[in-house]
Amino acid sequence: MKKFVVENRIWDKEESLPRAELAALQGAKLKETVARVQNVPLYKEAFSKSGIAPEKINSLDDLKRLPFTTKADLRGHYPLGMLAVDRSEVARYHASSGTTGKPTMVAYTQNDLKTWANLCARFLTGGGLLPEHSVQIAFGYGLFTGGFGLHYGVERVGASVIPAAAGNTPKQIMLMMDMQVDALVCTPSYALSISEFILQSDISRSALNLKHAHFGGEPWTEDMRVRIEDEMGILCFNNYGLSEVIGPGVSGECAVRDGMHISEDAFIVECINPETLEPVAPGEEGELVFTSLCKEAMPIIRYRTRDIASLNLEPCACGRTTARMSRVTGRSDDMLIIKGVNVYPSQVEQALLRVEGTAPHYLIEVDRPDRKDVATVKVEMTEKSFSSSMKELQELKDKIDRAIQGITGLRMNVELVSPNSLERFIGKAQRVVDRRRG
Ligand SMILES: [Zn+2]
Known part of the structure; x- marks a missing residue:
């Protein structure tokens, strides 16, 4: 093709x-932004608390003096507490x-x-x-x-x-x-x-x-x-x-x-x-x-x-x-800590894509039955591998096991499931069920 x-x-x-021209442009625009956020109570308070005078922010080097903003800050000001213009100007x-x-x-x-x-x-x-x-x-x-x-x-x-x-x-x-x-x-x-x-x-x-x-x-x-x-x-x-x-x-x-x-x-x-x-x-x-x-x-x-x-x-x-x-x-929110090892769902995906006979549809389930983490990966087989013998299926499981261990450094239970049995996503995929929380 x-x-x-x-x-x-x-x-x-x-x-x-x-790059030097870009840095100068960023510095000038940062100054304008700092002036604009004086209309936002969260920033006005944060600036005055840390003793930052907006007029003293003049270049890119001054950025590190400014406070961080987190998702919690935005949630705390739901729905429109972060607005820097009059509501009539919003399109x-x-x-x-x-x-x-x-x-x-x-x-x-x-x-x-x-x-x-x-x-x-x-x-x-x-x-x-x-x-x-x-x-x-x-x-x-x-x-x-x-x-x-x-x-x-x-x-x-x-x-x-x-x-x-x-x-x-x-x-x-x-x-x-x-x-x-x-x-x-x-x-x-x-x-x-x-x-x-x-x-x-x-x-x-x-x-x-x-x-x-x-x-x-x-x-x-x-x-x-x-x-x-x-x-x-x-x-x-x-x-x-x-x-x-x-x-x-x-x-x-x-x-x-x-x-x-x-x-x-x-x-x-x-x-x-x-x-x-x-x-x-x-x-x-x-x-x-x-x-x-x-x-x-x-x-x-x-x-x-x-x-x-x-x-x-x-x-x-x-x-x-x-x-x-x-x-x-x-x-950093999606990172799973399993048996003390940091694991991202994307690493499991990477492992599965390297093993023939699996579809890249999977679900990671984590549980802690006897105060010990247990991770299970449900992996969909392809139509072809689904009709294999028990011996071939065991070999496929072993291959997935090794691939996951190779990338994450962690042993997970592998469960093969039939084709099209896992949920399909039209938006952002949900790949993890962590039963240890709550
Ligand atoms: Zn390029």
């Missing part, structure tokens, strides 16, 4: 500024999905919406989107920022949108074929469901015109990219964002696909040790922290994302000079 070749195009000149609201209780509301002015669409246009262009393309958006539309964020980003590039929204996989595939869609936007786990459906039906790959896909909304692995690309014969690009910072558009991959370029003229990025809060060295994993530089409605200072990744400040072969972040390898 012939793969799509991405032309190397850069959307905005701000993506390739000399749209979104929210981040709260796993428990109330969501976190976020707000955008008309200018914020323009900025956001432009930031999405940057990474879409980086991943080969051209004005003549049609893009199917299979993200949820609603309070979630994914659907609307990408929708306006695609329109900003000048391409056409098919707002399919998430779910109804047969209809998604019908639209893709009938409309000869060029690009797909969704979560990587939903792309996997779409791909699986195509493989199980008698649809020929040549009936599709799909060239590239832009995935975000959840962490995924390089092995998963290889799998989807091989199955669908397309190029897949990773992008990153979170509603508290703006939504999708914080960063995304270029044609080189060696890290996601952060729009540093719009956000200052830091990577810190989540325990000591000190910066980690480039290339080292830590928690990402973002400060917005362009947002009017809800500017945010040093937001602790809980997302674990590393930064690369080396110039990229594509010509962009902006810092690149690695894939998010986990969330």
